[in-house]
Amino acid sequence: MSVLEVGDSFPDNVSFTYIPFTPESKDITSCGIPIKYNASEEVKNKKVVIVAVPGAFTPTCQASHLPGFIQNIDALKAKGVDQVIVIASNDPYVMSAWGKANYTKDDFIIFASDSELAFSKAIGWTQGDRTARYAIAVDHGKVVYAAKETERGVDVSGAEAVLAKL
Template sequence: MTIKVGDPIPQTNFVKATPDGPQPIDSESFFKGRKVALFSVPGAFTPTCSARHLPGFVDKADQIKAKGVDEIACTAVNDAFVLNAWSESAGAQGKVTMLADGNGDFAKAVGLRMDASKYGMGQRGQRFSMLVDDGIVKELNVEEPGAFDVSSADHMIAQL
């Protein structure tokens, strides 16, 4: 079942790259007591994700945070090392927190997986964004396959 506005974020774990190596991040703790703008991309270093999705949130990070968002986070079904390298190459460090969903557990738990096997990518997370306030989904923007519109930073800003 797909998550919807008003639902709590399900209990899963992400992995975040740190100077001490990959560290598990409990979803309940991560979202508790704060407002988070989360977006999901099908994969780091992929065309739309690298040219438009992540750069939009990097470029608009100050605007988003000025509207009361405590943290901007990106998730993808990639490992923490890949997401960290992508963050460094995109100038996202300090602006967007990368949350690796390496096994796709979060994408599965929120009901937003997609099968990209025909592209050699296996099971991935769909392209979406959500505003989460104290662990509760307040806005949910799921893209149609191949589209990039409602999950953008500009769309998120309009919702804040």
């Protein structure tokens, strides 16, 4: 696998690990049970945005990157997005806590682990031992947007940039 470009089919065998939101486990100290999210299968029949961040709770990720997607849920849905998957190299427990800390209440935005950077390494978009900052939009199996940040900050991978390309 190599860098994904617009027009490419989303690759096979891509999965992440996440803990689904449930009302019973809404408290940030509730752990939940991690499950596999088969991204390759899920994106075949949906419009999905994958947002990669270097780390949960880190300054730019928390203050600049994630808020745009949370604030633009209605705009994303209006563009036909079925789900946003926020991935990082953190384990699924940390990612779940990050979602809860940001008051997510359903699985429109899921917080998943790119375990051992399997996906990010496969497309060549890592930042040392972390995922790079990037966004990929997939519409029914086809990549319609893919961009990786080359500088500090959130330019091409933020919600506004993604919305402009949907």
